[in-house]
Amino acid sequence: xxxxxxxxxxxxxxxxxxxxxxxxxxxxxxxxxxxxxxxxxxxxxxxxxxxxxxxxxxxxxxxxxxxxxxxxxxxxxxxxxxxxxxxxxxxxxxxxxxxxxxxxxxxxxxxxxxxxx
Amino acid sequence: xxxxxxxxxxxxxxxxxxxxxxxxxxxxxxxxxxxxxxxxxxxxxxxxxxxxxxxxxxxxxxxxxxxxxxxxxxxxxxxxxxxxxxxxxxxxxxxxxxxxxxxxxxxxxxxxx
Numbered sequence: 001x002x003x004x005x006x007x008x009x010x011x012x013x014x015x016x017x018x019x020x021x022x023x024x025x026x027x028x029x030x031x032x033x034x035x036x037x038x039x040x041x042x043x044x045x046x047x048x049x050x051x052x053x054x055x056x057x058x059x060x061x062x063x064x065x066x067x068x069x070x071x072x073x074x075x076x077x078x079x080x081x082x083x084x085x086x087x088x089x090x091x092x093x094x095x096x097x098x099x100x101x102x103x104x105x106x107x108x109x110x111x112x113x114x115x116x117x
Numbered sequence: 118x119x120x121x122x123x124x125x126x127x128x129x130x131x132x133x134x135x136x137x138x139x140x141x142x143x144x145x146x147x148x149x150x151x152x153x154x155x156x157x158x159x160x161x162x163x164x165x166x167x168x169x170x171x172x173x174x175x176x177x178x179x180x181x182x183x184x185x186x187x188x189x190x191x192x193x194x195x196x197x198x199x200x201x202x203x204x205x206x207x208x209x210x211x212x213x214x215x216x217x218x219x220x221x222x223x224x225x226x227x228x229x230x
Binding site: 111 | 162
C-alpha cells in the first residue's frame with residue numbers, strides 16, 4: 001500500500017478565486033489520479049497526473065479549470081480555478097501501486113473538502 | 118460513459134446480521150475493487166479481485182468476481198457497529214483505460230446495536 005497525505009484537509013473559498021490542493025505520497029508511484037466526489041455522490045475521475053507531461057483529462061474536465069502538476073513521482077497538485085459554488089466537493093488523489101499483484105489497486109488520500117461561497 | 122449499477126442504495130440491519138451488496142455493468146472489467154468510506158475520510162480498499170470467478174476473503178468480508186466479468190458482489194458476515202459506512206464497488210478495464218476506475222453509486226450501511 002501507500003501512505004498519502006493531502007493539503008489542505010478543508011477550505012472555504014470565495015467565488016472567483018482559485019485553490020491549489022497538494023498530494024504527497026510516501027513512496028514513488030507511476031500513476032496518480034485526481035477524483036471529485038460531489039456531496040452525497042460517488043467518485044468521478046477528473047484526470048490522470050502524468051509525471052513530466054501534461055495530465056490526461058476525462059470527458060467533462062478541462063485543463064483551464066483543473067490545471068494539474070506532477071513534478072516528480074511522489075507529488076502532485078490540482079488547482080480548482082475560478083471557483084463557483086458548483087465546485088463544492090471533496091477532491092481526492094489516489095495512487096496505483098506498481099508491480100506484482102498490487103497492479104490495479106488504487107489507494108486514496110484523505111481528501112480535501114472544498115466549500116465555495 | 119461506463120456505468121456501474123450498485124445495489125442496494127442503503128441497508129439498515131441489526132448487529133450480527135449478514136450483509137450482501139452487488140455491482141453490475143454492461144461492460145467487461147479486468148479488475149473489481151471494493152472500498153469503504155467513513156465520513157470525512159477517503160475510501161479505504163477492502164478487497165481487490167483480478168480473475169473471473171475469483172472468490173476472495175478478508176476477515177468477515179468475502180467478494181467474488183463474476184464469471185461474465187460484468188458483476189461482483191461483497192458479503193459481510195456477522196456485522197458489527199464499526200461496519201457502518203458507505204461501500205463502493207469500482208471496476209478497472211485495463212488496456213488504454215489502464216488505471217482508470219469507474220465507481221458504483223455506493224451502498225450506505227447502517228448497523229443497529
